[in-house]
Amino acid sequence: MNPFLITGYKSQEYFCDRERETKRLIESLVNNRNITLFSRRRIGKTALIHHTFNQLKRGEKIIIYIDLYATRNQKEFTELFANAVINAFDSVFGRMTEKLKNLLSSLRPTITYDQFTGNPVFSFTWETDKHVETTLENMFDFLNNQKKEVIIALDEFQQIAEYPQKNMEAILRTNLQKSPNVTCIFSGSQDHLLISMFKDKSKPFYQSGELFHLEKIDLKDYEKFIAYHFKKGKKEIDKPNIELILSLSENHTYFVQYLCNRLYSTDVNIINQQVIYNTLLAILKENETFYFNYKNLLTANQWNLLSAIAKENGIKQITSKDFIKKYDLNTPSSIKTALDVLLKNGLVYFDSNNYVIEDVFFKIWLQRT
Ligand SMILES: Nc1ncnc2c1ncn2[C@@H]1O[C@H](COP(=O)(O)OP(=O)(O)OP(=O)(O)O)[C@@H](O)[C@H]1O
Numbered sequence: 001m002n003p004f005l006i007t008g009y010k011s012q013e014y015f016c017d018r019e020r021e022t023k024r025l026i027e028s029l030v031n032n033r034n035i036t037l038f039s040r041r042r043i044g045k046t047a048l049i050h051h052t053f054n055q056l057k058r059g060e061k062i063i064i065y066i067d068l069y070a071t072r073n074q075k076e077f078t079e080l081f082a083n084a085v086i087n088a089f090d091s092v093f094g095r096m097t098e099k100l101k102n103l104l105s106s107l108r109p110t111i112t113y114d115q116f117t118g119n120p121v122f123s124f125t126w127e128t129d130k131h132v133e134t135t136l137e138n139m140f141d142f143l144n145n146q147k148k149e150v151i152i153a154l155d156e157f158q159q160i161a162e163y164p165q166k167n168m169e170a171i172l173r174t175n176l177q178k179s180p181n182v183t184c185i186f187s188g189s190q191d192h193l194l195i196s197m198f199k200d201k202s203k204p205f206y207q208s209g210e211l212f213h214l215e216k217i218d219l220k221d222y223e224k225f226i227a228y229h230f231k232k233g234k235k236e237i238d239k240p241n242i243e244l245i246l247s248l249s250e251n252h253t254y255f256v257q258y259l260c261n262r263l264y265s266t267d268v269n270i271i272n273q274q275v276i277y278n279t280l281l282a283i284l285k286e287n288e289t290f291y292f293n294y295k296n297l298l299t300a301n302q303w304n305l306l307s308a309i310a311k312e313n314g315i316k317q318i319t320s321k322d323f324i325k326k327y328d329l330n331t332p333s334s335i336k337t338a339l340d341v342l343l344k345n346g347l348v349y350f351d352s353n354n355y356v357i358e359d360v361f362f363k364i365w366l367q368r369t
């Protein structure tokens, strides 16, 4: 098995460090403090949540993980939520408890079975939004009345701000306030939506938990992790070349993992500089279709700005005379308009006062063209 995972979470063995972060999450959760975990995309929030849940003594707590990414409205939220709750109880108790049966009979779901896993999937018929709200209330009541504490991760939480029902945040907040037995991790990418949900005085979730910004993994820890797994897989690599991997992928979790995964799967046993560059070039080549696709989707203004940010390797003063002149860009106002689009679709990211290209490999490709 390739030890460098590029999706999901397996176990501690394949998870690099994050000891301090795991400890901090556990500390908040066991003391019933809600916490909001946010970061740049693909730094490792979801994996950290699974790792934390893995470390928490299951059995002692009821643990529920929900990924809201694909939900578009209150109904889909409630359905996903109900399914996650019912399945969590099923796996905790191995069979349905009386309370769960009662809850289910009040919700009157239709039960089908997942074609692949055989797990039950519940769907519901609700006539009105009010009816959906009542179901949510019932679910929270049910969780609040458990003997064990309940911990829920709501991943991609910013999604709920996009629902057409504008009162979803308020409904959730009210339910949570009435349920002291339930503690939440809210997690999501660091976009304006998520931050404003917790920092904006007019929003229901204002100051309703700690904000926790997830940074990159410590370089030294990543070095050790990479060295350990290559050695275990009988692949030779020296320290300068591990440093090269980390520098090319900017120590950004997903890109480090991806490059290492590919290097691990090459048939050579000595990972030297040449192998690393060749592998990176192969990755860029494979992604070229996507990159050209972006070029087609963006206007010339947007594309030129993207390319300039890449070549500059990040820029602070995006409308400065020097920057405009160097890359032959348009007027400051047209730069701002283009920038908004690039930020909105996640191609550019604002990181410690710098505008940078979100995708590290795409940036390298742009720099080379
Ligand atoms: N500490 C770690 N050690 C090893 N691999 C990790 C670690 N953290 C995350 N990963 C891997 O990095 C990739 C990205 O992680 P993850 O999906 O958790 O990021 P994310 O911040 O939730 O991303 P998104 O913002 O897209 O939801 C995954 O393939 C995951 O397996």
Ligand SMILES: [Mg+2]
Pocket (backbone or CB within 6 Å): 045, 046, 047, 155
């Ligand atoms: Mg995630």
